[in-house]
Amino acid sequence: MKLEVELRHPMQGFTLDVAFAAPPGLTVLFGRSGSGKTTVINAVAGLLNPERGRVALGDQVLQDSASRTWLPPHRRRMGYVFQDARLFPHLTVRQNLGYGRWFAGRAGPASPAQVIEMLGIGSLLDRRPGALSGGERQRVAIGRALLSNPRAILADEPLAALDEARKAEILPYLERLRDETRIPILYVSHSAAEVARLATTVIVLQDGRVIRQGSAAEVLADPAVTPLGARAAGAILTARVIAHHTDGLTELESGGERLFLPRIAQPEGTELRLRIPAQDVILSRQRPEGLSALNILSGHVAQIRSGDGPGALVSVSTRAGTVLARITRRSAATLELHEGTPCHAVVKSVAIAPEDIGR
Amino acid sequence: MAWLGPDEWQVVALSLKVSAWATALSLPLALLVAHALARGRFPGKTLLNGLVHLPLILPPVVTGYLLLLGFGPTGTLGQALASVGLTLAFHWTGAALAAAVMGFPLMVRAIRLSIEAVDPKLEQAAATLGASRIWVFATVTLPLILPGLIAGTILGFAKAMGEFGATITFVSNIPGQTQTVPSAIYAFLQVPGGESAATRLVMISVALALGALLASEVLARRAARRVAGT
Numbered sequence: 235m236k237l238e239v240e241l242r243h244p245m246q247g248f249t250l251d252v253a254f255a256a257p258p259g260l261t262v263l264f265g266r267s268g269s270g271k272t273t274v275i276n277a278v279a280g281l282l283n284p285e286r287g288r289v290a291l292g293d294q295v296l297q298d299s300a301s302r303t304w305l306p307p308h309r310r311r312m313g314y315v316f317q318d319a320r321l322f323p324h325l326t327v328r329q330n331l332g333y334g335r336w337f338a339g340r341a342g343p344a345s346p347a348q349v350i351e352m353l354g355i356g357s358l359l360d361r362r363p364g365a366l367s368g369g370e371r372q373r374v375a376i377g378r379a380l381l382s383n384p385r386a387i388l389a390d391e392p393l394a395a396l397d398e399a400r401k402a403e404i405l406p407y408l409e410r411l412r413d414e415t416r417i418p419i420l421y422v423s424h425s426a427a428e429v430a431r432l433a434t435t436v437i438v439l440q441d442g443r444v445i446r447q448g449s450a451a452e453v454l455a456d457p458a459v460t461p462l463g464a465r466a467a468g469a470i471l472t473a474r475v476i477a478h479h480t481d482g483l484t485e486l487e488s489g490g491e492r493l494f495l496p497r498i499a500q501p502e503g504t505e506l507r508l509r510i511p512a513q514d515v516i517l518s519r520q521r522p523e524g525l526s527a528l529n530i531l532s533g534h535v536a537q538i539r540s541g542d543g544p545g546a547l548v549s550v551s552t553r554a555g556t557v558l559a560r561i562t563r564r565s566a567a568t569l570e571l572h573e574g575t576p577c578h579a580v581v582k583s584v585a586i587a588p589e590d591i592g593r
Numbered sequence: 594m595a596w597l598g599p600d601e602w603q604v605v606a607l608s609l610k611v612s613a614w615a616t617a618l619s620l621p622l623a624l625l626v627a628h629a630l631a632r633g634r635f636p637g638k639t640l641l642n643g644l645v646h647l648p649l650i651l652p653p654v655v656t657g658y659l660l661l662l663g664f665g666p667t668g669t670l671g672q673a674l675a676s677v678g679l680t681l682a683f684h685w686t687g688a689a690l691a692a693a694v695m696g697f698p699l700m701v702r703a704i705r706l707s708i709e710a711v712d713p714k715l716e717q718a719a720a721t722l723g724a725s726r727i728w729v730f731a732t733v734t735l736p737l738i739l740p741g742l743i744a745g746t747i748l749g750f751a752k753a754m755g756e757f758g759a760t761i762t763f764v765s766n767i768p769g770q771t772q773t774v775p776s777a778i779y780a781f782l783q784v785p786g787g788e789s790a791a792t793r794l795v796m797i798s799v800a801l802a803l804g805a806l807l808a809s810e811v812l813a814r815r816a817a818r819r820v821a822g823t
Contacts, residue, residue, distance in 0.1 A: 281720070308720045308723050308724055309723075310721075311723065312721055314718065314721040316718060320718035324736045324819055333719070333724075333732075334723055337722060337728070338723055379722075382721075
């Protein structure tokens with residue numbers, strides 16, 4: 235089942251004009267604050283009536299301004315996870331979880347017991363939302379949306395209001411959600427790390443327009459697409475855990491290349507997604523020797539994008555996948571880097587933070 | 594209450610009956626109007642707001658006289674109601690109507706403030722979970738405004754117990770029929786030697802008012818704790 239969205243709506247300073255499709259899996263609407271992401275998701279939920287638009291889920295049309303179709307929010311069956319949780323303060327956690335389920339009439343594919351177990355909220359059931367931490371509240375909100383037997387899930391920056399520790403607590407649950415449900419998830423975010431860990435599909439929004447859409451690996455490796463600026467750029471590699479070494483390093487394999495990272499608490503054989511921040515990648519024409527960095531990926535330059543500033547973003551095709559490197563324009567000139575130039579990308583093991591590693 | 598004569602007891606009982614009916618009948622309408630004023634967007638909202646608050650500003654005698662014009666034996670509404678067997682003028686039902694009209698703005702105000710304090714985002718969340726507008730109101734809005742609802746009800750009841758000007762103008766001061774506590778106190782003070790009876794009724798008034806305030810305090814606190822979600 236696919237979620238198809240076409241919207242046109244006047245906003246402050248620009249007109250939102252987007253058209254995209256979210257396949258099953260997790261689709262991230264990615265862009266900086268004020269690019270119209272929340273407006274899109276609210277329109278899909280029916281909380282906002284756009285000037286013109288069409289939203290369809292599978293073969294059911296939820297709204298179509300051409301045929302004057304408009305389903306009110308309570309008949310759309312969209313599980314919405316808000317940034318601020320929005321639990322009902324007068325109900326216990328158990329009653330909050332049961333709220334949408336009661337209106338759904340019939341049970342969805344996920345039983346309350348499964349959802350409660352998956353989100354680890356079994357010990358909170360008799361508490362009121364006021365007595366929960368931010369992370370706990372957000373997990374309950376995810377459970378409440380799931381149990382309403384939704385046909386799609388909408389999430390509006392569900393982690394933005396949380397500190398790093400709480401984010402780290404919830405991200406694994408979102409990964410499980412992505413892998414264990416078969417319905418489309420539309421997820422709004424302005425965090426590159428979240429995109430890298432969660433997205434199957436990325437739709438990049440800028441000033442109300444879709445400037446790029448595609449798979450996460452493809453979009454994030456494109457030096458021309460940096461909605462948050464070059465500083466936040468970084469490509470994704472898929473790697474498999476090979477071995478845990480006694481000196482605290484974990485060895486991974488990706489496309490035949492070996493990578494060494496600080497200990498990752500995942501069993502051998504696990505497939506992982508690694509986000510390699512572009513500014514932590516060094517490029518070299520010769521294979522470097524006598525270097526403390528452990529990870530050297532060989533390949534050739536795929537694309538160079540230099541802006542007006544001193545920096546340049548270079549994408550390098552390697553056997554492990556495409557890596558982005560943020561270097562200076564001067565270096566690019568000195569090294570005589572052009573499309574097709576063979577080179578080596580050097581990544582320090584400690585440059586990849588735990589929040590950049592997902593499943 | 595041996596120290597209260599049968600006539601005085603009748604006065605207190607009538608006052609309680611009038612106030613209870615006035616409060617019970619105006620509460621649903623007050624809730625409706627408060628919701629419309631807090632959340633609605635419709636032409637004539639300012640006018641409705643003014644109309645609701647009018648009895649608060651008009652001299653009560655004027656309100657009573659207007660009621661007499663409208664609901665009296667010669668009034669259009671009065672004749673219409675009389676044809677279905679409901680007499681208001683110079684009858685305890687009229688006292689209830691006068692008390693309801695006078696207490697209405699206080700009720701609407703308290704309820705409206707509490708509705709405005711409910712985060713519409715919670716109502717949106719309920720809608721995305723499958724609740725239609727009526728269900729959103731019943732399961733989210735209503736429980737959250739309970740403290741305001743209680744405060745409004747008690748305020749309205751207290752106002753009804755104390756209503757004098759509009760009542761005496763509209764339904765006069767007939768013992769056993771329309772003589773409420775304030776009317777009775779007024780009547781006792783007009784005759785020589787009536788002070789002791791008036792004093793007893795004054796004490797009843799004070800006790801009822803204090804009781805109502807205490808009750809509202811306790812109920813509102815309990816409801817507020819519930820709403821805070823801790």
